[in-house]
Amino acid sequence: MTSRAVQYRRFGGPEVLEVVDREDPVPGEGQVRLAVRAAAVNPLDWKLRSGGMAKEDAPPQPRVPGFDVAGVVEAVGDGVTTLAVGDEVLGKSVGGAYAEKALADAKALVRKPAEVSWEVAASLPVVITTAYRALAALGLGEGDHTGTTLIVDGASGGVGVYAVQLAVSRGATVVGTASPAHQDEVRAVGATPVVYGDGLVDRVRAMAPQGVDLAFETAGKGALRDLVTLVGSPEKAITIADYAGSQELGVVFTSGGDPDEETRALADGVARVADGRFRTTAVVTYPLDQAGQAQDDNQHGRVSGKLVLVP
Ligand SMILES: NC(=O)c1ccc[n+]([C@@H]2O[C@H](COP(=O)([O-])OP(=O)(O)OC[C@H]3O[C@@H](n4cnc5c(N)ncnc54)[C@H](OP(=O)(O)O)[C@@H]3O)[C@@H](O)[C@H]2O)c1
Known part of the structure; x- marks a missing residue:
């Protein structure tokens, strides 16, 4: 056939x-x-x-x-x-x-x-498994992360929306970058939205006076240095989209994970979609x-x- x-x-x-x-x-x-x-x-x-x-x-x-x-x-x-x-x-x-x-x-x-x-x-599949893998690598795996503030760069994107929702479900406070047109979408998934681009560090510091503990860069648009500035050191950031920046700044770049772990993450994410916990x-x-x-x-x-x- x-x-x-x-x-x-x-x-x-x-x-x-x-x-x-x-x-x-x-x-x-x-x-x-x-x-x-x-x-x-x-x-x-x-x-x-x-x-x-x-x-x-x-x-x-x-x-x-x-x-x-x-x-x-x-x-x-x-x-x-x-x-x-x-x-x-x-x-x-x-x-x-x-x-x-x-x-x-x-x-x-x-x-x-x-x-x-x-x-x-x-x-x-790709976006859910990536969100779970990156958060786990950042130290935001299963468990209660109340008191931790995470910034997600590209929070309105395919990976970003699930990363935000997963981190929020684990108790974290999340700041999410997006274009002006997508600020409401970021708010709808549980993050405080902020517009990406020049001046990001000052905008985030003004809105998160408690500081930002961890950063997840999902957009690959050049914000990695600003994110490292916000969290204070490269080990507190991770990227899935800026390989050159990861090499330059000493930030972990993650791509691909343990297949069984990915399937478990997908099953968990799909269950959350099915019962409405994930938008x-x-x-x-x-x-x-x-x-x-x-x-x-x-x-x-x-x-x-x-x-x-x-x-
Ligand atoms: N390493 C891995 O395992 C892995 C896995 C999956 C994806 N990725 C990579 O991750 C990236 C994102 O994937 P995706 O599926 O989430 O893409 P996507 O759905 O196309 O989303 C892209 C996101 O980038 C945002 N964005 C655009 N310009 C930006 C800027 N200047 N600063 C900050 N954010 C900006 C967009 O926001 P607006 O729409 O609001 O402008 C949107 O939220 C891609 O490069 C992809 O190849 C890597």
């Missing part, structure tokens, strides 16, 4: 993406094949597509973008005992999610609650053949919320 997928054979702008018919991928040991209901766009997708993160001149083989996926199990590989055909799941795919059919490790998937739509489900971001959907437009809109901040492809 064949099905449609988005792929690129060379690095470049959104124009390198093409929709092709391909043989359905066959699940390997421990994997399942999903009939994809929705696949989210993340900044990493267009960073990889651009070639900016690659050592080689072109992808060694055609590459299907995308990690976040929600869908129905339609085939199981050897050794899979936890999932069966027909199960509705979400998680991170292996080998690309912008497709009608995608593979995933069964261990990386969690069940989709009925209360969560396919589009919202697909929007969760979700707005979701904007695109058909598969507009994947390039969706990536471009995300890269240039044209559309607020999570951008999700619906095959």
Whole structure:
């Protein structure tokens, strides 16, 4: 059987993406094949597509973008005992999610609650697991963190909104940066909003006279030095988006974590979405053949919320 997928054979702008018919991928040991209901766009997708993160001149083989996926199990590989055909799941795919059919490790998937739509489900895996991992690395893991003040740079973004809500649920006081247009969204998820950009240190000091203990940089827009100034030392900050700044300032850059821990975090985050403890971001959907437009809109901040492809 064949099905449609988005792929690129060379690095470049959104124009390198093409929709092709391909043989359905066959699940390997421990994997399942999903009939994809929705696949989210993340900044990493267009960073990889651009070639900016690659050592080689072109992808060694055609590459299907995308990690976040929600869908129905339609085939199981050897050794899979936890999932069966027909199960509705979400998680991170292996080998690309912008497709009608995608593979995933069964261990990386969690069940989709009925209360969560396919589009919202697909929007969760990368941002939820990243928020949990970064907060744990900052010392804001499970437990009561009353008395700790955290600043989240990029608090209106995909990762930012869950980082704010998770930290608030653990008792922390949170200050969140966003553009003027997104101050209300930051307030709605439980943080005190502040506009990012020049003068950030003074604005935050004026609004948080108790001082800021920890900083989570999620935007990659050059605020890391200001955040270190606010918290007093680089060990009290973490970044997921400013690798050069992390090297220069001695701040931890986190990317990827223990797979079992990520699945536990995803399950916890999804449960909070299902019962309303986590507010979700707005979701904007695109058909598969507009994947390039969706990536471009995300890269240039044209559309607020999570951008999700619906095959
Ligand atoms: N290392 C990892 O494991 C990992 C995992 C996930 C994501 N990431 C990276 O983290 C970054 C954010 O991902 P995301 O999915 O949250 O992206 P996103 O949903 O596109 O959000 C981007 C955020 O950046 C904010 N922003 C824009 N310009 C800013 C500025 N000058 N100063 C401060 N904030 C600014 C935006 O605020 P406004 O909309 O209000 O302007 C928005 O809140 C990306 O670079 C992504 O590649 C890394």
